[in-house]
Amino acid sequence: xxxxxxxxxxxxxxxxxxxxxxxxxxxxxxxxxxxxxxxxxxxxxxxxxxxxxxxxxxxxxxxxxxxxxxxxxxxxxxxxxxxxxxxxxxxxxxxxxxxxxxxxxxxxxxxxxxxxxxxxxxxxxxxxxxxxxxxxxxxxxxxxxxxxxxxxxxxxxxxxxxxxxxxxxxxxxxxxxxxxxxxxxxxxxxxxxxxxxxxxxxxxxxxxxxxxxxxxxxxxxxxxxxxxxxxxxxxxxxxxxxxxxxxxxxxxxxxxxxxxxxxxxxxxxxxxxxxxxxxxxxxxxxxxxxxxxxxxxxxxxxxxxxxxxxxxxxxxxxxxxxxxxxxxxxxxxxxxxxxxxxxxxxxxxxxxxxxxxxxxxxxxxxxxxxxxxxxxxxxxxxxxxxxxxxxxxxxxxxxxxxxxxxxxxxxxxxxxxxxxxxxxxxxxxxxxxxxxxxxxxxxxxxxxxxxxxxxxxxxxxxxxxxxxxxxxxxxxxxxxxxxxxxxxxxxxxxxxxxxxxxxxx
Numbered sequence: 001x002x003x004x005x006x007x008x009x010x011x012x013x014x015x016x017x018x019x020x021x022x023x024x025x026x027x028x029x030x031x032x033x034x035x036x037x038x039x040x041x042x043x044x045x046x047x048x049x050x051x052x053x054x055x056x057x058x059x060x061x062x063x064x065x066x067x068x069x070x071x072x073x074x075x076x077x078x079x080x081x082x083x084x085x086x087x088x089x090x091x092x093x094x095x096x097x098x099x100x101x102x103x104x105x106x107x108x109x110x111x112x113x114x115x116x117x118x119x120x121x122x123x124x125x126x127x128x129x130x131x132x133x134x135x136x137x138x139x140x141x142x143x144x145x146x147x148x149x150x151x152x153x154x155x156x157x158x159x160x161x162x163x164x165x166x167x168x169x170x171x172x173x174x175x176x177x178x179x180x181x182x183x184x185x186x187x188x189x190x191x192x193x194x195x196x197x198x199x200x201x202x203x204x205x206x207x208x209x210x211x212x213x214x215x216x217x218x219x220x221x222x223x224x225x226x227x228x229x230x231x232x233x234x235x236x237x238x239x240x241x242x243x244x245x246x247x248x249x250x251x252x253x254x255x256x257x258x259x260x261x262x263x264x265x266x267x268x269x270x271x272x273x274x275x276x277x278x279x280x281x282x283x284x285x286x287x288x289x290x291x292x293x294x295x296x297x298x299x300x301x302x303x304x305x306x307x308x309x310x311x312x313x314x315x316x317x318x319x320x321x322x323x324x325x326x327x328x329x330x331x332x333x334x335x336x337x338x339x340x341x342x343x344x345x346x347x348x349x350x351x352x353x354x355x356x357x358x359x360x361x362x363x364x365x366x367x368x369x370x371x372x373x374x375x376x377x378x379x380x381x382x383x384x385x386x387x388x389x390x391x392x393x394x395x396x397x398x399x400x401x402x403x404x405x406x407x408x409x410x411x412x413x414x415x416x417x418x419x420x421x422x423x424x425x426x427x428x429x430x431x432x433x434x435x436x437x438x439x440x441x442x443x444x445x446x447x448x449x450x451x452x453x454x455x456x457x458x459x460x461x462x463x464x465x466x467x468x469x470x471x472x473x474x475x476x477x478x479x480x481x482x483x484x485x486x487x488x489x490x491x492x493x494x495x496x497x498x499x500x501x502x503x504x505x
Contacts, residue, residue, distance in 0.1 A: 026110055031066035035075050038065065044085035052098070055090065058082070059102035066111035069103045078276050089273060166386060169201070169292060169329040171211040174364050175386045179319045180331045181298075181358060184368035187453020189377060190333050192232060193368055193395070193402055194294050195219055195253075197331070199236050201292045202250035208379065208393050209404055215291025220254045220281070222261035222300035229253055235400025252288070256300075263295075264315050265303035272304050272314045285326050293322075298334040309357040316361035334358075336367075359383060375458040376405050397456030418466035419475075421457045425449040426476065426491060435490035438467065438478055445491055467491075 042058050045051035055076075062072040076082060076095050083089045103110070167176035174180050184190030197217075200207040204214030221229070233253065237244050263278040285293060295301050304311040319330045359365060365383035370376070380392035394405040398417060426445070429436055436445035446463035449455045457463060470476045479492045 026066050026068045027071050028066060031111070032071075032075075034065050035062055035067055035072075036080055038062070039075060039080040039082040042082055044082065044087065045090070046087045051086070055086075055095070055098050056102055059095075059099045060106045060108075063099075063102055063106055063110050064108050068110065069099050073099050078279055088271075091271075092274065092279060167213065169213050170197070170207055172387050173210060173381055173384070173391060174329065174331075174366070175384070176213060177323045177327050177329060178363035179316055179323055179361075180329065180364045180366060181362050182331050182333050182366045182368070183336050183382070184333070185336055185370070188368045188370045189397065189402060189453070189456060190368045191221065191223055191296050192236075192456075193377075193379065194296060194331060194333055195229075195232055196236055196239075196401060198251055198253075198292055198294050199233070199240060199247060202247055203240060203242060205240055208395060208402065210393070213291060216250055216252070216288060217292040217294070218252045218254070218285070218288065218290045219294045219296070220256065220261075220301075221294075221296040222256045222259075223296055224255060225257045226255050229255055232400065239399065239401040239403065252290075261300045262303045263301040264318070266305065266308075266311050269305065269308050269311075272311045274318065278318075282322055285322055285328060289326050290328055293328055293330045294333070295330065296333040298332050301332075306358070312357035313361050316358070320361075370458070372458050375456075377402065400456075414462070415466070415469065418457065418459075418462045419470060421455050422446075422449065422463055422466040422470060423475065423493075425452065425455050426493065428454065430492065435488070437489060438471075438491055439489065443490075 038061065039058070042061075043054060045054045059072060059076065062075060063069075067075065073092070073096055076099070077090070077092050083095070168174060169176050182190055182194055184193075197207050197212070198219045199205075199217070200212050201215055201217045204212070206212060224232070233244060233247070237247060261277070262275050263281065264272050264274050266272045298306075302315055304315065306312060319332070322328060323330050362383070363385045364381070367380055367382045369378045369380075371378070375397065377395040377397075378392055379395060381387070381389055383389060395402040396405040399420070422445070426436070429448075435443065436448050437443040438445065440447075446460045446467055449463050450458050450460040455463075467476070474494055476491050477494045478489050480487045480489055482488045
């Protein structure tokens with residue numbers, strides 16, 4: 001209490017706050033149009049050439065034109081080309097600080113020079129008046145003191161109350177409102193497992209037997225297109241015993257596979273810059289307040305250097321702020337490095353990649369590993385600041401989704417699943433114009449399908465048995481193509497017999 005009181009007294013004594021009432025209605029169409037015209041010609045800020053003062057003067061003028069502080073921030077940041085012309089462009093948080101000064105310490109009330117206040121449409125802009133002082137070191141110090149005062153715990157008040165119970169997104173695995181890194185090598189199925197987590201949160205159903213906190217979920221992927229997501233969601237919904245329609249309004253799925261998914265980027269070891277897509281996503285999260293956001297994957301959305309500690313911490317820090325402000329969990333999928341793949345178990349290096357700042361900056365980390373001999377996956381907790389480390393579950397792939405591996409499966413069910421996987425992969429390869437062979441070699445279908453992570457089945461012997469069963473049942477056939485001197489065999493689906501076609505018609 002004493003520290004909080006001392007800090008508060010220090011800054012309030014030196015800097016009495018100003019309370020300025022808006023002169024007119026803010027954010028009108030006229031004010032927004034005037035702001036766009038103004039910013040089109042406004043001088044860009046250049047680092048080392050009075051860039052801070054220039055930005056402050058522009059912020060004051062937008063205030064005078066009749067924009068509210070948050071709308072002025074959007075105009076300076078991304079609703080005009082002004083920020084793009086700055087060298088370097090401003091970070092949104094820095095612009096927010098400058099606007100905070102302008103709206104707190106500027107001489108005029110918001111809208112003082114608007115069209116409504118002057119009874120004239122502004123068609124040009126004047127150099128802002130000198131009565132709007134630029135931020136000073138004293139002002140910046142006052143802001144820092146305010147931050148410390150706001151962030152200081154009142155221990156006397158807390159002493160008389162019980163602490164709130166800890167909340168979890170995934171009980172005892174993933175704490176609520178934190179950033180979680182979810183690592184897994186390509187083909188292990190982490191995207192599928194994460195999509196199942198999003199569906200579990202949306203429906204309130206357990207995730208691989210573990211209770212979750214129900215709420216809206218937002219899944220953003222740069223890896224899979226709409227068709228693949230449709231297939232996966234259908235299988236996941238079937239495994240949960242629900243229809244896709246029941247997920248509508250609870251689960252939002254965004255595919256950026258055909259778009260630039262970059263949320264943050266940096267040049268060399270320079271500071272991280274956040275893109276317009278970042279701000280659009282942040283605004284969407286603020287509006288929807290989802291319980292869970294999944295970003296798939298880190299390599300797609302983060303265009304910085306994962307080995308630079310400052311960039312890693314800046315990116316996770318931004319995500320963490322969204323999580324705290326919106327009471328949202330953010331799970332970021334990532335691929336491990338070659339060294340990370342060599343480390344198994346629950347150590348900090350297991351399944352990780354890049355600077356240790358990634359591991360150290362998040363509150364929890366999950367790792368999904370695959371046993372190439374059995375095809376089973378192990379999902380385990382590699383880091384938890386608020387719980388135990390080492391908890392794990394074993395999963396197997398079944399009918400397009402992961403299920404707990406503990407249940408027993410009859411041989412008939414296993415055969416039917418292998419048959420389904422073989423036909424599904426054959427259809428995929430046929431659609432892609434890639435032929436597979438019934439004969440051992442580089443294109444031997446069972447081996448090719450087992451090595452393809454999309455199959456979810458790494459047991460080539462089970463797939464070879466499936467191929468033989470499907471040949472025996474007449475479901476697939478061998479087709480020859482190529483010139484007479486070099487005929488090649490490949491597998492194709494059998495065409496329905498004439499009687500079957502007539503019956504189907």
